[in-house]
Amino acid sequence: MTAAAERLIFPDQSALVNAAAARFVGVVVAAQRERGIATVVLTGGGAGIALLAAVRDNPGEIDWSNIEIYWGDERFVEADDPERNELQARHALLDHVPVDEARVHPMAATDGRFGDDADAAARDYATVLAAGGHPVPEFDVHLLGMGGEGHVNSLFPHTPAVREQQASVVAVRDCPKPPPTRITLTLPAVRRARQVWLLVAGEAKAGAVTEALGGASEVDVPSAGATGSEATLWFLDRAAASRLD
Numbered sequence: 001m002t003a004a005a006e007r008l009i010f011p012d013q014s015a016l017v018n019a020a021a022a023r024f025v026g027v028v029v030a031a032q033r034e035r036g037i038a039t040v041v042l043t044g045g046g047a048g049i050a051l052l053a054a055v056r057d058n059p060g061e062i063d064w065s066n067i068e069i070y071w072g073d074e075r076f077v078e079a080d081d082p083e084r085n086e087l088q089a090r091h092a093l094l095d096h097v098p099v100d101e102a103r104v105h106p107m108a109a110t111d112g113r114f115g116d117d118a119d120a121a122a123r124d125y126a127t128v129l130a131a132g133g134h135p136v137p138e139f140d141v142h143l144l145g146m147g148g149e150g151h152v153n154s155l156f157p158h159t160p161a162v163r164e165q166q167a168s169v170v171a172v173r174d175c176p177k178p179p180p181t182r183i184t185l186t187l188p189a190v191r192r193a194r195q196v197w198l199l200v201a202g203e204a205k206a207g208a209v210t211e212a213l214g215g216a217s218e219v220d221v222p223s224a225g226a227t228g229s230e231a232t233l234w235f236l237d238r239a240a241a242s243r244l245d
């Protein structure tokens with residue numbers, strides 16, 4: 001089942017990030033109370049990393065030993081490259097809280113076990129996702145940023161990756177946004193999440209927001225296909241929402 005998208009509009013990115021961070025803490029704590037463990041998917045990008053820094057400032061009652069952490073996509077570069085979504089997430093949050101490293105699941109880097117074989121790295125991450133017995137866990141929340149052309153994770157318009165219906169994770173080459181080689185969860189994997197949150201700020205994204213929420217196809221505007229089974233929340237600042245009715 002897919003939930004109708006809900007729009008939450010804030011004056012600016014800072015207000016958006018603070019509201020999303022507070023809600024993220026609430027979802028994690030509620031999942032830990034209900035199921036003992038929370039399962040989240042992190043994203044890169046400006047708002048996604050800012051959310052992690054805001055959670056670091058106000059972590060509420062999160063039990064850091066009982067949170068499984070995955071990434072929705074990764075730039076396929078060396079582990080210490082500042083472009084890595086993992087590295088940015090570690091600097092913003094994970095290096096500062098007592099997470100259980102066995103529950104932190106970064107995607108491979110080019111200086112890791114698969115070298116520059118992005119397909120092998122993607123296959124490996126599919127195995128990581130499947131370790132719990134389902135091809136993809138039922139994530140409590142999957143965070144997403146969105147690019148100005150509507151990309152989410154590393155799913156760009158009109159690419160094989162955004163059309164992928166079988167694999168949970170694929171390698172992507174020749175991305176229009178650098179770095180060119182990436183690894184990404186596919187839309188069917190994103191849709192395993194109970195809640196999908198899109199964190200979108202800035203006028204440059206207003207057109208894609210309007211198209212995604214106006215019924216565009218996911219091949220044209222990948223964010224249109226990013227939905228959760230229980231909730232799909234669009235956290236928008238006024239600029240990003242400026243072309244909505």
Ligand SMILES: O=C1O[C@H](COP(=O)(O)O)[C@@H](O)[C@H](O)[C@H]1O
Nearest residue numbers: 043044045046047144145146147
């Ligand atoms: O390249 C990426 O871009 C998106 C959006 O980033 P933003 O800075 O425009 O918000 C991001 O969510 C994704 O994880 C990342 O790899």
